Amino acid sequence: MGEVDQAFIQSIEHRPNLDTIEIEGIPLIDLSLSHTTDINVLVSKIGTACKNWGFFQVINHGVPLELLEKIKVAAKAFFDQTMEEKRKVKRDEVNPMGYYESEHTKNVRDWKEVFDFLIKDPSFLPASPELEDDEMRTLSNQWPENPPQFREVCQEYAREVEKLGYKLLELISLSLGLPSNRFNGYFEDQLSRMRLNHYPPCPCPELALGVGRHKDAGALTIVAQDDVGGLQVKRKSDGVWAPVKPTSNALVINVGDIVQVWSNEAYESVEHRVVVNSERERFSIPIFIFPSHYVMVKPLEELVNEGNPPKYKPYNFGKFNVARNRSNYKKLEVQNIQISDFKII
């Protein structure tokens, strides 16, 4: 990516403080249910982490560790290729799956390159964000020929993490006092996607960000990261940016905007960002669990009552997603769509 172009420069208030700080970080939860741990203890730990942080890490999560290693190797092998090779699967507005090196968050360019694919291929999405337009379009994956086995490793990893995602949604549902399968029906035609992120070393890490501050729009995000570090979470208790400490064999989990709306804000989707450094490249692999395009996202009836009325108007997830993705390609003049646009004041 060479010199730091103006497009990467964050405004002063959003530039990172690169001093290393030792502060209380997000909870680490062991998902193994040995005979000493009862499920209620686990559910309560998950509920507390969702409430206090919106983020936690999990170990003994069931995703085979050799697969976790393999996907990191595959990510490096893919991004190590020439630009010419990577651009063979370049994504654009017509086909938004594949390789991309110029994503923007909040209208500032991110210091990263990505490869995206759908968990369910093909997937169907509204053709436009306009509510009166019923036209749909088909999204399909683009797979590179190189590196060999890349597709197989990505798909195998995605299958395993998807299972973990649904298990976590069951635990989250239980933690809200709902039946474990309460969310299952929303994902029949899921729009979930997986992303490989590569953050190259940056000559000016104090001015740019790997990913600018944002909240994830889906239900749940599951991230594998290497040992470099850089992910920071805006701590709910005081607004301080808390680093997520790379922990071997762990996966990072965060609840997205949809869980915030479903739970009527019992759980909040928390802002996070990625800082870069001038020494080491970093890889991370998120899976974003998204519902079907036709799902109307709204506070769950069981969780609202006269004393706790719904805080959001229902919105169509497909339309929201299409509107949100427009800003990935260019600087928009206005702030992009947010769940706060549906907030009932």
Ligand SMILES: O=C(O)CCC(=O)C(=O)O
């Ligand atoms: O790189 C990471 O650790 C997280 C990236 C992220 O927040 C995202 O892609 O939404």
Ligand SMILES: [Fe+2]
């Ligand atoms: Fe994110």
